[in-house]
Amino acid sequence: MFDTNELVLNMGPQHPSTHGVLRVVLRLDGEKVVDSDVVIGYLHRGIEKLSENRNWTQIILLTDRMDYVAAAINNVGYCETVEKLMSLEVPRRARYVRTILCELQRIASHCLWVGTHAMDIGAMTVFLYAFRERELILDLFEEFCGARLTYNSMRIGGLPLDIPPGWDKKVLEFCKIMDSKIDEYEELLTHNRIWLERTRGIGVISGPHAVALGLSGPPLRGSGVPRDVRKDEPYAAYDEMQFDVPIGLAGDTYDRYLVRMEEFRQSLRIIRQGTEGIPEGPIVGKVPRLIKPPAGETYHAIESPKGELGYFIVSDGKSTNPYRFRVRPPSFCNLQGLRTLIKGHLIADVVALIGSLDVVLGEVDR
């Protein structure tokens, strides 16, 4: 293309491929992106500030609304942070169920990602296939806690309810189905020439650069940095699980894709181990009637499907609500990399790269 002047193009907030209300102001030379400006904040609801005026249990359902495609993981992260602040012991059975829920949620979130990412690149069938399987997970969650999207599925110190009878069998059955379905997605994409051409060498970011930008999760591992909170600082029951952390080499969109596809399999592996090894026992630890953590501050991070989800909470020890509540959302930090990634690429790659970072705007804006 040989346009002479730069064209400023507003991509979003109303755009089918910006995964919500992200707005990217592109400065284009023909179709090439010269520079860009990522504008966020269209979905800001002030969750952090709201949390400072709620009691500790009420906050759980606010965390649901951050990464709404992986609500259970947000719940787990928050509850564990408070437990850490209160030095509460969580029973082993509850930790196992948390692990299973987290991994189911990771699969659900990755399903949504693979669907929308493929859709952004034009392969629409994968989208419906992936949603078909996500539906099965939502059914499992519905059976566990009654909700399908915003679960409110955790309590400080353990679980609200024990797992329903026969639920673990259904989970194992789902694992069996999912195994073949992942192959189905890969059949449609992994060796597809067009897919390779659209993703290989697009948005390359080196490991050190990714670390410097603060990326985490699959975008970081896709660049070859083997950082996974589940392995490095185990929480829930991850220290008892056997799993591998897949890493990429090239740091391009294709490697990020491969990393996530492998994470599907590793998640299934963890779910199998967890479900088969669920110990008997109580589901809630010794939680005081009035939750009022001692004065102090703590940071606790877990591995959400998008990356490192951290909670920083300050308690003054006097009131029944946090003094300061702050989230380190993985989507927000990963979105930092977008400007670097899309520079010099074409418009078509912009949507592919937004997809490959897998951002959820509810979490970016909070």
Place this chain on the structure above:
Amino acid sequence: MITPTHYMLLSSALFIIGVAGVMMRRNIIVIFMSIELILNAVNINLVAYSSQLQNAVGQVFALFVIAVAAAEAAVGLGIILAFYRNKETVNIDEMNLMKW
């Protein structure tokens, strides 16, 4: 009865419209289009005589004219683009420099 004269008058009228366009307009793209009109006027003549004389040679020449027009359009538009990139205008009055 339509004789070659009719065609020739038509073609000369078209030719004149083209010439007038070249002389009067300042937009170089429109000037190029006027040149295309002139070439078409020539072609109408060629084809009319070819049909009158029952000889396809005129049509062969018309084909050559079309080929030349294509070449002219490609190069000419390339020049326009290159010029526009430097001077941000397509006014022919400002195209009075051999280099810049």
Place this chain on the structure above:
Amino acid sequence: MGQAIAFYTLAAFILGFAVLVVTTKDTVHSVLFLVLDFLFVAALYVLLDAPFLAVIQVLVYAGGIVVLYLFVVMLVNLKRPPEAHHDPHRRTKLGLFLAVAVLLELGAIAVYQTTRPVLSVPGAPMPVTGNTEQVGWLLYTSYLIPFEIASMLLLVAMIGAIVLAKREL
């Protein structure tokens, strides 16, 4: 009679659109009128028993060259028409005068020509029949060298256009 009606209609359209091409302010509209003009010229070729040339006219002119024009018009995307510049050296009147002079001259020739008998040079006997075949036969026999030169010209033009339009080589 039918032929006369067809001719006059087509001629009216051709000239009318040609005038519009030259006079319209908006360059894109100008390009559109040019396309319409070419389509009517193609129809005129059909009237003249040259269907092959008519189709080529549509294919090459309307489908190729004018698309290029449109492409360039959209790329340069003018904010104000060049006519808005007031240039003291404009010679519009002279242009108009010249054009009218040439028209008169051509008209005189045309009228003079009607007083002479119509030429009838029998074409060389052609081994093939059909318009396309005839044109093809001539192109590849008598006019082979011009044909090759035309293709070289197109190649050179293509390379030239690429060199000109490319920002950096």
Place this chain on the structure above:
Amino acid sequence: MIDQFVIPLLKIVIVLNATLVAVSYMVLLERKVIAWAQSRLGPMRVGPYGILQPVADAVKLMIKEDITPVRADRWVFTAAPIISMVPALIVYAVIPFGPKVSLFGRQVSLSITDVNVGLLYVVSVASVGVYGIILAGYASNSKYPLLASLRASAQLISYEVAVTLTLVSVVLMAGTLSMVSIVDAQYNGRVWFAFVQPVAFVVFFIGALAETNRAPFDMPEAEQELTGGFHTEYSGMRFALFFLAEYANVIVASSVATTLFLGGWLRPFPNVAMLRFLGFIPSWTWFLIKSFVFLYIFIWVRATLPRYRYDQLMRLGWKVLIPLAIANLVVTGIVKVLLS
């Protein structure tokens, strides 16, 4: 009188109506086939199995508000959908649906007309269709459509070269530009051209995908990148015209592919006497079946493949398809000379 005016007029009316119905049902077919590919049902509400869905769509599009953007170029904005629709329909003038048949004691050929430059006519009319897209993008005075129309003009012109070159090798095989004679040549040659010209066939098919803006080459529309591309600003009936034009073009591409490469109305193995019993199926049915296969492949490809990127598309066109088509043409020429 009847042969000169009435029958051609009747044919035009029938073909136009059949085309418009076929186009609207092509939309339904696409939705259904893609739904099946994606393990869902597709439209099911309007009529049994959703067969009245096209009617509902048409009604909805007609009563929808027709918006012209304030800063749009009003005339061109209105003309663009018409410009893209008309060429898609007038191509049918030369497509032969069958041979001459006798109907009520008259010899009627199952094509509106058979001109001796038929194939070139198809190509040239199709090349005019690009104006609709370019002008729509320009006239909307909006950035996404403008980008789309720049993409479209480059894409369609580039792929036209490759497609036309493959057609030339077919013409070399048949020795004629008339569509009817091309089918006859396949009958006389005892083989469909798809088998003697496999390279041309494949290049033509890929080029047809690009020329009709179908996935994986639907760059000018590119829902996910350009939010609908050239018709972003269109609504109501004008949008419907674009929509219909796209599907009409797909049907045209299928019909042309059938005529040129799959023997048009000929039954399979037309020269094998043993299969004569297949002759009880009317010739136009074979034509429709073969076209339907193409339509199905068009839809199937759309359901399966991701979208190419603009620069990759151009690379594919100029560096792969055009050289392939030229090489194929040269080889065809050499073989033709050696055999004669």
